[in-house]
Amino acid sequence: MTKTSGGAIARGVAPLAVWLALRLVPVPSGLGLAAWHYFAVFAAAIAALMLTRLPGGAVGLVAVSLITVLRYVDADPTRSIAWALGSFSDTTVWLTFGAFLFAIGYRQSGLGRRIALNLVRLLGRRTLGLGYAIALSDLALAPGTPSNTARSGGTIFPIVRQIPPLYGSEPGATAQRIGTYVMWTAFASTAVTSSMFITALVPNAAALALARQTLGLEMSWTRFTLGFAPAGALLLLLVPLLTCALARPSVPEGDATVEWAAAELARMGPVSRTEWTMTLLVLVAIGLWVTGSNPRIALPLVGSNFIHPTAVVLLIASAMWLLRVVSWDDLVGDREAWSVFLYFAMVLTLADGLNRTGFIAWFAGRATGPLQGVDPRLATAMLLALFFWSHYLFASITSHALAVLPVVLGVARGIPGVDGPVLALLCIYSLGLMGVISPYATGCAPIYAASGYIGRARFWLLGMCFGTIYFVALVGIVWPWLAWELG
Numbered sequence: 001m002t003k004t005s006g007g008a009i010a011r012g013v014a015p016l017a018v019w020l021a022l023r024l025v026p027v028p029s030g031l032g033l034a035a036w037h038y039f040a041v042f043a044a045a046i047a048a049l050m051l052t053r054l055p056g057g058a059v060g061l062v063a064v065s066l067i068t069v070l071r072y073v074d075a076d077p078t079r080s081i082a083w084a085l086g087s088f089s090d091t092t093v094w095l096t097f098g099a100f101l102f103a104i105g106y107r108q109s110g111l112g113r114r115i116a117l118n119l120v121r122l123l124g125r126r127t128l129g130l131g132y133a134i135a136l137s138d139l140a141l142a143p144g145t146p147s148n149t150a151r152s153g154g155t156i157f158p159i160v161r162q163i164p165p166l167y168g169s170e171p172g173a174t175a176q177r178i179g180t181y182v183m184w185t186a187f188a189s190t191a192v193t194s195s196m197f198i199t200a201l202v203p204n205a206a207a208l209a210l211a212r213q214t215l216g217l218e219m220s221w222t223r224f225t226l227g228f229a230p231a232g233a234l235l236l237l238l239v240p241l242l243t244c245a246l247a248r249p250s251v252p253e254g255d256a257t258v259e260w261a262a263a264e265l266a267r268m269g270p271v272s273r274t275e276w277t278m279t280l281l282v283l284v285a286i287g288l289w290v291t292g293s294n295p296r297i298a299l300p301l302v303g304s305n306f307i308h309p310t311a312v313v314l315l316i317a318s319a320m321w322l323l324r325v326v327s328w329d330d331l332v333g334d335r336e337a338w339s340v341f342l343y344f345a346m347v348l349t350l351a352d353g354l355n356r357t358g359f360i361a362w363f364a365g366r367a368t369g370p371l372q373g374v375d376p377r378l379a380t381a382m383l384l385a386l387f388f389w390s391h392y393l394f395a396s397i398t399s400h401a402l403a404v405l406p407v408v409l410g411v412a413r414g415i416p417g418v419d420g421p422v423l424a425l426l427c428i429y430s431l432g433l434m435g436v437i438s439p440y441a442t443g444c445a446p447i448y449a450a451s452g453y454i455g456r457a458r459f460w461l462l463g464m465c466f467g468t469i470y471f472v473a474l475v476g477i478v479w480p481w482l483a484w485e486l487g
Contacts, residue, residue, distance in 0.1 A: 003115050004070070011051040019044035021056040023251070030361075035357035038072040042350055049399040057339050060346025065186050066318040073353050087348040091310040093341065095198070095205050098313030100337035101147040102164065102199075102285070104330055105320045109278040112155045117142050120159070121261035126253045127178060131240025134160055134182065135189040139236065142193040142200040143286060149443030150336070152190035157447055165451065166256040171452025179453035187436065187448040188239045188466050194432025194442075196232040198224045198309070203431045205346055210351050211424040214360075214409045219425070221289040221309040227485060231477040234468065242469070246462060254423060274325050281316050281325070288312045334441045347402045360410040376417030380426075381475065383408050383418075387427045388471055391434040397442055401431060407482075422482045428480055433470040 022040035027033050045063040048054055067073060068084040087093060106112035116137035123129035124134075137157055138482055145151040149354050164170065165181035171179070194201040198208065198221050208224075211217040219227075295426055319327045371379050387408050394400040405427055412418045435442030439449035439459050 001223045005282045012247055012438060013135065014051050015044040015048040020270050021402045023455075031362045032358065035359045035362070037070070038067060038353055039359050040056075040074070041067055042354060044328060044401055045350060045390070049396055050394060051453075055339060056396070057342035057346060060343055060350060064346050064349050067350075067353060069076050073356050079161070083169075083353070084349060085275060087345040087352070090209055090345070091308060093205075093209075093344045093348065095310040095313060095340040096390075097337060097344070098178055098310060098317050099147060100340055101317035101320070101331055102313050103147070103150060104334055105281065105316075106145060106155070107140060107150075108330060109274040110268060110325050111275045111278045111282075112141050112145075113159065114271070115477050116156060117261045117265050117268075120163075121258055124163075124261060125179065125255065125259035127242055127249050128240055129252055130163070130182065130257060131185040131188060131243060133153055134186045135192075135236050138186070138189045138193045139196070143197045143198060143289075144282060146193050146199050146200060146202050146205070147336070148190045148432070148442065149447075151193075151444075152186060153444035155445040156186050156190070157444070157451075161451065162260065163257050166198070166260055167251045167452075175453045176249065177452075178249045178251040179296065180458070181243055181247040182216065183448050183451050183453040184247055184462055185243045187444065188243060188462075189236065190444060191433050191436040191442070191466075191470070192232055192235045192239065194435060195429045196225060196228055196432075197221070199313070201397070201432050202340060203397045204428060206398055206425065207347060207405055207428040207431060208313045210401065210405050211346050211409065211421075211428065213352055213355060214413075215420045215424055216420050217424055220337075227425060228478060230481055231429075231473045233471055234477065237242065238469070239466075242475075243465070244366050246465065277323050278320070278325050281319055281323075285312055285316045286419045288315075310465045312429070315406045343398075347398060349483055351402050354406055360406050362408060363407060371415050373413070374415070376419070379415050379418055380412070380423050380479075383412055383423060384430070384474065385471070388434055388467075388474070389437075391441055392438060394441075397431050400434075401428075419486075421484070421486055422479065425482055425486075426474055426479060430471075430474055434467065437467040437468065439463075 017041050022043055038105055048059045049056055052059075064084050068080050071077065071080045073083050074080045088323035119137050119140075120130065121135035134156065137159075137469075138152060139157060141151050145155075160182050163177075163182055164177070167178050168174060169177035169179040195204070198219075200202050204224075208217070208219055210218075238264045275376065289309055289312055318330065321331060323329055371382070374382075387404055390404060391397070391400050394403075405424075408427060409424055410441060412420050412423050423454050435445065439445050439456070441463070448454060449456075454462070
């Protein structure tokens with residue numbers, strides 16, 4: 001048996017070991033037997049998400065099925081299956097699923113690639129301008145691409161990967177000429193844009209659903225965007241500058257990138273009908289997201305001044321098919337969209353079960369003791385720091401949110417003076433940002449780490465530096481802004 005296969009077997013056995021170990025531990029005082037057995041399955045599912053390569057949706061399906069049959073949440077079989085299927089009607093699940101369908105249009109029409117190439121052609125003459133072209137490309141795609149793996153890893157990376165060789169910058173000794181700068185700017189930018197829109201990252205919607213279950217927090221697409229806008233705009237401006245200062249590229253300017261981008265655009269030909277159609281649909285979607293959540297604006301035909309964000313993405317997905325931007329086979333055959341749909345629904349169900357069984361209330365009651373009497377602002381900062389930096393222990397932002405957010409919010413409810421909604425939003429806004437801290441912190445991180453342009457030690461160092469900057473922005477900009485806006 002090889003070392004690799006032995007490690008894979010060990011990782012596969014680990015979730016079962018976690019489940020068995022917790023089942024054998026006596027039920028803690030104050031907690032019911034069903035709640036403890038539920039937690040054993042939940043912990044095993046989290047271990048499987050962290051340690052194995054099993055599909056996330058499959059892991060969630062197995063865990064929820066087992067809990068449903070054993071009736072840990074509700075002894076009544078009918079209510080137990082109703083709990084298991086409840087998250088399939090959750091609007092945030094459909095919002096994320098619809099946004100994935102929306103993203104198919106970017107890819108199939110070629111609009112996403114054209115946007116990125118045009119920005120590179122316009123701004124790429126100088127190294128710093130190239131950095132801003134990369135950041136703006138990601139920003140342009142973020143509202144309709146709820147996966148930074150698809151957005152940055154699938155659209156931005158293939159383009160920026162071709163830029164360093166134009167200047168003789170290859171992995172290894174010449175990587176720092178421009179390659180390190182280009183790659184890290186792309187990676188650090190997508191961490192920022194992932195926090196700017198609900199629809200820019202799957203866990204954003206998942207975490208909002210958890211906050212709604214725990215605190216009753218409701219947040220529209222527009223309010224979510226405005227809540228992070230001051231910090232997001234500043235960080236996007238700073239990322240190319242800071243990367244330039246830390247990576248120190250030695251190519252200040254040149255025409256090679258501009259000429260290459262122009263050649264690629266010429267190869268694509270003139271803007272197609274499908275690209276123009278997709279552009280119009282993007283503008284309509286953003287317009288409806290903004291105006292549909294504004295009670296002061298009356299919308300024609302609808303008979304109401306409100307359109308749910310989920311309805312918008314489903315409408316646009318329908319329009320993409322009707323207007324032949326994508327085919328029906330494209331929509332029903334996108335494995336990533338359907339996999340995320342199942343995964344998202346299952347993890348929301350698992351998180352909801354922690355509340356229903358009383359586990360969160362029990363744990364929060366035990367954990368709040370040391371924080372009693374602590375200044376509420378200090379307690380908020382400590383809980384936010386715990387949530388943010390504990391991501392070093394996770395290889396999935398969704399599993400992190402699922403495992404840690406309910407606990408943090410449960411603990412916060414037991415501390416007098418802590419503003420639960422503000423803490424919840426600070427944690428949710430941190431989800432995209434925390435993806436910058438390690439080579440495994442988010443879906444696109446391994447792609448950039450494996451590019452050969454960012455050394456292993458440098459990746460960790462840059463991750464710590466940018467993670468600290470992003471955390472300071474959360475505390476120094478987002479927190480006061482939210483306190484004022486929600487107050």
